[in-house]
Amino acid sequence: MSELTTEVVVAGAGPTGLMLANELALAGADVVVLERLSARTGLSKALNLQPRTAEVFDLRGLLGGAERRSFATVGEGHFAAIPVSYTSWDTRHPYQVGIPQAEVEAALEERLAKQGVTVLRGHELTGFAQDATGVTVTAGGARVRGDYLVGCDGGRSAVRRGLGLSFDGVEGRGYGVVADVVFSVAPSGAPTQWRSMRNIVASHGAGVFHTLIPLGEPGLYRLGYGDRLTRPADMRAKVTDEEVRQVVRERYGEDVEVEEIRWASRFADDSRIAERYRVGRVLLAGDAAHIHFAAGGQGLNLGVQDAMNLGWKLVSALRGRAPAGLLDTYESERRPVAARVLDNVAAQSALIPTSAEQRAVRALVMELAALPEVEHHLSGLVSGLDVRYPASPDAHPATGTRLPDFELEDGYASDLFHRGGFVLLTTRPTPAPHPEVTVALVPRLPWPDLARALIRPDGYVASTTGSTEGWIAA
Ligand SMILES: Cc1cc2nc3c(=O)[nH]c(=O)nc-3n(C[C@H](O)[C@H](O)[C@H](O)COP(=O)(O)OP(=O)(O)OC[C@H]3O[C@@H](n4cnc5c(N)ncnc54)[C@H](O)[C@@H]3O)c2cc1C
Numbered sequence: 001m002s003e004l005t006t007e008v009v010v011a012g013a014g015p016t017g018l019m020l021a022n023e024l025a026l027a028g029a030d031v032v033v034l035e036r037l038s039a040r041t042g043l044s045k046a047l048n049l050q051p052r053t054a055e056v057f058d059l060r061g062l063l064g065g066a067e068r069r070s071f072a073t074v075g076e077g078h079f080a081a082i083p084v085s086y087t088s089w090d091t092r093h094p095y096q097v098g099i100p101q102a103e104v105e106a107a108l109e110e111r112l113a114k115q116g117v118t119v120l121r122g123h124e125l126t127g128f129a130q131d132a133t134g135v136t137v138t139a140g141g142a143r144v145r146g147d148y149l150v151g152c153d154g155g156r157s158a159v160r161r162g163l164g165l166s167f168d169g170v171e172g173r174g175y176g177v178v179a180d181v182v183f184s185v186a187p188s189g190a191p192t193q194w195r196s197m198r199n200i201v202a203s204h205g206a207g208v209f210h211t212l213i214p215l216g217e218p219g220l221y222r223l224g225y226g227d228r229l230t231r232p233a234d235m236r237a238k239v240t241d242e243e244v245r246q247v248v249r250e251r252y253g254e255d256v257e258v259e260e261i262r263w264a265s266r267f268a269d270d271s272r273i274a275e276r277y278r279v280g281r282v283l284l285a286g287d288a289a290h291i292h293f294a295a296g297g298q299g300l301n302l303g304v305q306d307a308m309n310l311g312w313k314l315v316s317a318l319r320g321r322a323p324a325g326l327l328d329t330y331e332s333e334r335r336p337v338a339a340r341v342l343d344n345v346a347a348q349s350a351l352i353p354t355s356a357e358q359r360a361v362r363a364l365v366m367e368l369a370a371l372p373e374v375e376h377h378l379s380g381l382v383s384g385l386d387v388r389y390p391a392s393p394d395a396h397p398a399t400g401t402r403l404p405d406f407e408l409e410d411g412y413a414s415d416l417f418h419r420g421g422f423v424l425l426t427t428r429p430t431p432a433p434h435p436e437v438t439v440a441l442v443p444r445l446p447w448p449d450l451a452r453a454l455i456r457p458d459g460y461v462a463s464t465t466g467s468t469e470g471w472i473a474a
Pocket of ligand 1: 016045048123125126288297
């Protein structure tokens with residue numbers, strides 16, 4: 001058995017684990033990434049980066065690469081298939097980046113390799129034990145000793161189960177299937193480019209839905225279908241080509257011709273959240289901490305934001321820079337965000353009509369969603385732009401909110417965050433409040449009444465006085 005020593009062991013090389021490993025490596029931490037699979041599957045679940053994810057990718061100089069791998073720019077999001085515009089938000093990215101999850105993972109793994117970290121594939125975490133000074137992990141013939149372990153190992157997380165944490169929530173009644181299908185004769189009227197959420201989802205009968213998203217290659221579509229009220233007897237049964245072909249025939253008619261089904265997968269609509277995100281030196285992030293139905297396109301995005309929140313806090317703890325309680329703010333900040341997403345997903349589910357009454361409620365919500373304030377609220381929910389971390393009641397309203405990016409003479413404020421770390425944005429020359437803080441003199445701030453704002457490495461306002469108290473140990 002090989003023996004390795006590191007600072008942080010990350011279990012799982014999905015989008016959350018890869019983002020976290022990047023954040024840790026960027027901040028100079030030693031990291032080992034363990035992945036169960038021996039090779040990347042190349043299969044895609046998520047298809048989108050929400051505006052807040054585009055922003056955090058931009059903070060790390062990752063957005064350009066992701067956009068080069070993308071197949072679409074989608075000018076709006078949706079709430080229960082009701083299109084909602086992001087344009088009322090102060091963001092440079094009021095759109096979804098259409099990009100397969102496999103491409104997001106490839107981009108993150110490429111960046112990670114540039115930082116000198118290789119994913120250890122074929123290394124399934126099968127056990128771990130923590131003590132006062134660290135965690136010892138067993139995975140695929142290796143024993144890895146780290147100061148911390150983070151379970152980014154997906155919905156069936158072995159780390160979460162190893163911690164004995166409950167994963168409470170609601171067992172859904174329905175299911176969905178996604179399949180990447182190449183049509184030689186596509187359904188008539190099917191869009192050839194994904195530019196909007198309009199006409200992407202259709203409901204047919206109580207609880208039954210269909211989606212068709214063009215994936216940027218001629219004839220290639222992401223077909224989705226499902227039923228929110230009933231499930232097949234065996235949810236784990238393989239989706240056969242015949243099942244997909246039959247759904248296509250029934251939904252789109254006999255004239256449509258399927259040339260190839262590249263992959264297909266069945267998924268449940270369970271909704272669950274881990275009771276805790278941290279037990280001592282072991283933490284959870286991404287789907288390991290929360291799962292929900294893929295409504296609104298939020299799961300991958302939530303995991304990436306978890307990683308952004310956790311990375312710098314872990315490195316602060318490793319370097320002895322974390323004030324008491326900083327690492328616990330990972331759970332106190334991120335768990336409520338996930339719980340709120342689970343709630344908005346449940347609300348979206350209730351808006352897929354299964355009765356005449358629900359159809360009436362949906363029609364009413366559609367009318368309401370046309371009101372600018374309601375649309376702003378709904379797009380804030382699904383995009384991640386509305387997240388505000390807890391702040392004291394007398395703090396300036398900007399505290400805990402994201403820094404909206406803005407133009408500087410020679411670039412954008414987001415450029416100042418490419419290396420991670422705290423940034424003090426100030427309109428007047430000011431000494432650094434701490435050696436860990438970079439001071440940037442800017443002509444203005446997004447909040448006209450403020451002369452300075454200390455921004456955390458993940459792009460949220462730590463304080464509007466410039467004080468590092470509570471964020472960096474003195
Ligand atoms: C059909 C479908 C469509 C979706 N569409 C969207 C969408 O449009 N937008 C969106 O934002 N989200 C979407 N999601 C959700 C999104 O795919 C997930 O939220 C995302 O994959 C979570 O990333 P993760 O890294 O936390 O977990 P995962 O992607 O599950 O990655 C976990 C990794 O850990 C590895 N692993 C597991 N166990 C172990 C172990 N014991 N040891 C080591 N490694 C292990 C796995 O092999 C995997 O590589 C969708 C999900 C589904 C199912």
